[in-house]
Amino acid sequence: MYDISYELWLEMVERVASEYAPLFSIMHEAAREIPLSRALIEKLKSNKRVKLSNDPWQIWLQIDLIEDDIGGFRVYLMACVKRDAMEGLMQLTAEEQGITQEEIRAFEVEHGLDMLGDVLEQIEDGYDILPEIIGESIIFSLVIFDSQDIDDSKGNDIFWSERTYTN
Known part of the structure; x- marks a missing residue:
């Protein structure tokens, strides 16, 4: 049985994430x-x-309305990949290291890990x-x-201003 180290695990996780x-x-x-225009919004x-x-990826803009007093919203740029494509890439990466899927599953169970979850965490941390x-x-x-950023900056401007307000 090939001995999987945590360092090798992390290397495989980083490699899969970097493919994207x-x-x-x-x-x-x-x-x-x-250009975010009124018409686009x-x-x-x-x-x-x-x-x-x-082509080659499905990419779209999406809006999520925020239920607040000012009709706020967030605009996202989104992309989609098939889960089985990423899982196939994880399997190929392991095989290139001479590691079988059974060894991966045993390592995950033994150490409480999940390669897909770790890859997704690496994507979030490494690529924002x-x-x-x-x-x-x-x-x-x-x-x-994010319209909340505008609200926050206005609040911060007032809070951080040197001018003092009195009644």
């Missing part, structure tokens, strides 16, 4: 370049999502992308606008 780095780069670049509010690409498993897909989300 081109997608995350595209997402971050697109987030910087997408209204389109998102009525349709909930706007498709940007299907929020991954979520939904059915047979993995959805990657990147917040490109």
Whole structure:
């Protein structure tokens, strides 16, 4: 039996996560370049999502309305990959190290690990992308606008101003 070390485990996790780095780069670049206009926001509010690409990845904009007093919202840039594609990549990465799926499962059970969960955590920590498993897909989300940020900055401006207010 091949002896899996925690360092090898982490190396495999990082390798799988890094395979998606081109997608995350595209997402971050697109987030910087997408002009958020009133028309786009209204389109998102009525349709909930706007498709940007299907090839090589399905990528779209999505809006989530926030139930607050000012009609706030968040706009996300999202991408989708099939869960089995990532799992296949995890299996291939292990096989390249001479490790079988049975050895992976035994290591996970023995150490309370989950390779898919660790890969998703590495993606979130290393690429600032929020991954979520939904059915047979993995959805990657990147917040490109959050109206709460505007509210927070206004509150901080008042709080941090040197001017004192009295009644």
